[in-house]
Amino acid sequence: MSVAKYKRVVIKLSGEALAGEAGFGLSPAIIKTVAKQVKEVVDLGVEVAVVVGGGNIWRGKVGSEMGMERASADYMGMLATVMNSLAMQDALEKQGIETRVQSSIVMTQVAEPYIRRKAVRHLEKKRVVIFAAGTGNPYFSTDTTAALRAAEINADAIIMKKNNVDGVYSADPKIDPTAVKYDTLTYLDVIQQGLQVMDSTASTLCMDNDIPLVVFSITEEGNIKRAVMGEKIGTVVRRDA
Numbered sequence: 001m002s003v004a005k006y007k008r009v010v011i012k013l014s015g016e017a018l019a020g021e022a023g024f025g026l027s028p029a030i031i032k033t034v035a036k037q038v039k040e041v042v043d044l045g046v047e048v049a050v051v052v053g054g055g056n057i058w059r060g061k062v063g064s065e066m067g068m069e070r071a072s073a074d075y076m077g078m079l080a081t082v083m084n085s086l087a088m089q090d091a092l093e094k095q096g097i098e099t100r101v102q103s104s105i106v107m108t109q110v111a112e113p114y115i116r117r118k119a120v121r122h123l124e125k126k127r128v129v130i131f132a133a134g135t136g137n138p139y140f141s142t143d144t145t146a147a148l149r150a151a152e153i154n155a156d157a158i159i160m161k162k163n164n165v166d167g168v169y170s171a172d173p174k175i176d177p178t179a180v181k182y183d184t185l186t187y188l189d190v191i192q193q194g195l196q197v198m199d200s201t202a203s204t205l206c207m208d209n210d211i212p213l214v215v216f217s218i219t220e221e222g223n224i225k226r227a228v229m230g231e232k233i234g235t236v237v238r239r240d241a
Contacts, residue, residue: 005230006156008047008123011038012146013161015055015084017218024056026087030218034161035091037224038128042097046228047123049153050130051146052088054080060138074138078105081142085132086110098127104136104145116152123153143198147205157212159227160198166217167235168197185237197237206237213237 013034020027041048057080063073085101092099100122103111111132112118122129134145143160150158164174168190171179187207190197197203197215206213214227216234226233 002044002229004041004044004046004228006046006228008049008153008155009041009157009159009228010049010051010146010150010153010155011041011159011161011224012051012143013053013084013088013218014142015053015057015080017161018052018084018087019056026056026084031087031091032094033221034218034224035088035095035097037221038092039095039097040222040225041228042126042128044225044228045126047126048128049119049123049149049155050085050088050128051142051149052081052084052130052132053142054078054084056080057083071138074134074140075105078133078136081134082107082111082132085130088130092128098125099130100127101130101132104131104133119149120153141199141202143202144205147198147202147209147211150211151205151209155211157214158206159224160213160215161218161224162215164217164219166220168195168215168237170195172196182235183232185235187237187239190237197235207239210239212239 020030054077058076060074060077064070089099089101101111102114104114106113119129131149134142146158168182169179173179187203190203191200214236216223
């Protein structure tokens, strides 16, 4: 029996990653693939929490650029993450994994309210917990949600899946052929160099609480398991080099 490097992880999925090629909406095939990969990790005995973005349905930033009130646009984005979370819950339960959705915005008909102790109890019972509706506050991204929840539940690492790159590069590899891929980075590097890993609020939160971050590609199957096992995959971001 292989032993996982991390005992409790937060998996951060971007909304776009769930949309697949279309870039909008939900791709049932991709959701199923992700659910299977999460099952592999759960089968190792790892406690898994998931944070899903909402960019495949709505982006608060785009709304505010169109002239909307930023807070209203962000609340719409939070509701988009709830839709993604319910889709993810359904896919995981079809794989036979007990799953709970906890929402930062109270909507008792569709999800439990977010209660830290309850979330930890679910994890201890080997249920997957999906954190929906971001932090419940506008102006905070779902990356920040992942960092905040990881700190709250004492997660060992954040596993972040990107849908078009296999790690962190010095520049966009699609545009710049000279872009270099990093194997390891510090959070200070990420913030100072303005690398597009997560926003500065999330990076600072991870740095302050010493939570490692593993960034890799969603497209290759089995990658989540590899990341949790501590295999050399993608880019690892830590507080200290």
